[in-house]
Amino acid sequence: MLPALLGCDFTSAPSRRKPIVLAVGRTDRQRVVLGGMERFESLDSWAARLSDPAPWVGAFDLPFGLPRELVTTLEWPTDWTACMAHYAGLSREAIREAFAGFCHARPVGGKFAHRATDGPAGSSPSMKWVNPPVAFMLHAGVPRLVAAGVTLPGLLAGDGSRIGVEAYPGLLARSVIGTTSYKSDDKARQTPDRLIARKTLINALENGQAPLLLSCGLRLKLTHAQRDALADDASGDSLDAVLCLLQAAWALSRHEAGHPQWGLPVFDPLEGWIVTA
Numbered sequence: 001m002l003p004a005l006l007g008c009d010f011t012s013a014p015s016r017r018k019p020i021v022l023a024v025g026r027t028d029r030q031r032v033v034l035g036g037m038e039r040f041e042s043l044d045s046w047a048a049r050l051s052d053p054a055p056w057v058g059a060f061d062l063p064f065g066l067p068r069e070l071v072t073t074l075e076w077p078t079d080w081t082a083c084m085a086h087y088a089g090l091s092r093e094a095i096r097e098a099f100a101g102f103c104h105a106r107p108v109g110g111k112f113a114h115r116a117t118d119g120p121a122g123s124s125p126s127m128k129w130v131n132p133p134v135a136f137m138l139h140a141g142v143p144r145l146v147a148a149g150v151t152l153p154g155l156l157a158g159d160g161s162r163i164g165v166e167a168y169p170g171l172l173a174r175s176v177i178g179t180t181s182y183k184s185d186d187k188a189r190q191t192p193d194r195l196i197a198r199k200t201l202i203n204a205l206e207n208g209q210a211p212l213l214l215s216c217g218l219r220l221k222l223t224h225a226q227r228d229a230l231a232d233d234a235s236g237d238s239l240d241a242v243l244c245l246l247q248a249a250w251a252l253s254r255h256e257a258g259h260p261q262w263g264l265p266v267f268d269p270l271e272g273w274i275v276t277a
Helices: 043-050 068-073 080-088 092-104 134-147 169-177 192-206 211-216 224-232 237-256
Strands: 004-009 020-028 031-040 056-060 162-166 219-221
Touching: 004 237, 020 043, 020 237, 031 043, 031 237, 043 134, 056 237, 068 092, 080 134, 092 134, 162 237, 169 192, 169 211, 169 237, 192 219, 192 224, 192 237, 211 237, 224 237
Parallel strands: 004 056, 031 219, 056 162
Antiparallel strands: 004 020, 020 031
16 A cells, blocks of 8 residues: 655744645556645644654655754754754754854855755755745754654654655746746735746646656646646645645655665755755
8 A cells, every 4th residue: 555645835833824734645656646735723733743653755845954064164963863953952043143143254145055955956045044934944844753753764764654855846846837936925926927827837747747757757636626726826835735745756656666765866964855856
């Protein structure tokens, strides 16, 4: 029996207005069937969901590690488990002060340290605390993944039945629509052009035309109602969760094909790596 698939669009401060969104699905041959969407208005409710003992492979839109350059400069532990424990023990204000101090000492244009995966993925540095605050997403998310006993390939051995990989939905989206914007939390920017971009992206995913997924022939399977709901969510949160779901399916397909570490390359065990990058 194949494990369930999860795709998580994460926020470090979930609320009724902006919940954590979880797309739940399964594979049926080369199709990724969307079963439904779950929403969590608190970190505790999301963490409880992670502890469900049923097997799953999940892709989570939050960084799993910090740049080695940052960690060594701050003289934090360079073992991933110890580093994450240290990080989890800090307040957000302490994190902001430490990272701002690091940036202040660096030249304009090179303020932030980057992980090796940021280049091929096109992702924001995981030390960034504003727009988007991915440093706080790591702070809120990774300790809860650890506490739930999730296996993070290349980083942490958990119970083996629940596998979590770091995802970045923008990587998959850009492979289809380039830099065209498809979402916004700002209602004034939720334009017809962005609706067209979402529909274009959904259509490509359903037809198996996403370049990142061509190697394993995956395509998304939706009902008419699901397709409409994904297009109508102008924030893009639901669609981002589904993009992560497809990245989880890619990881599962690589594992089934015998690839080590769920398709992830050899990477720095302090920094982590984004799946499909």
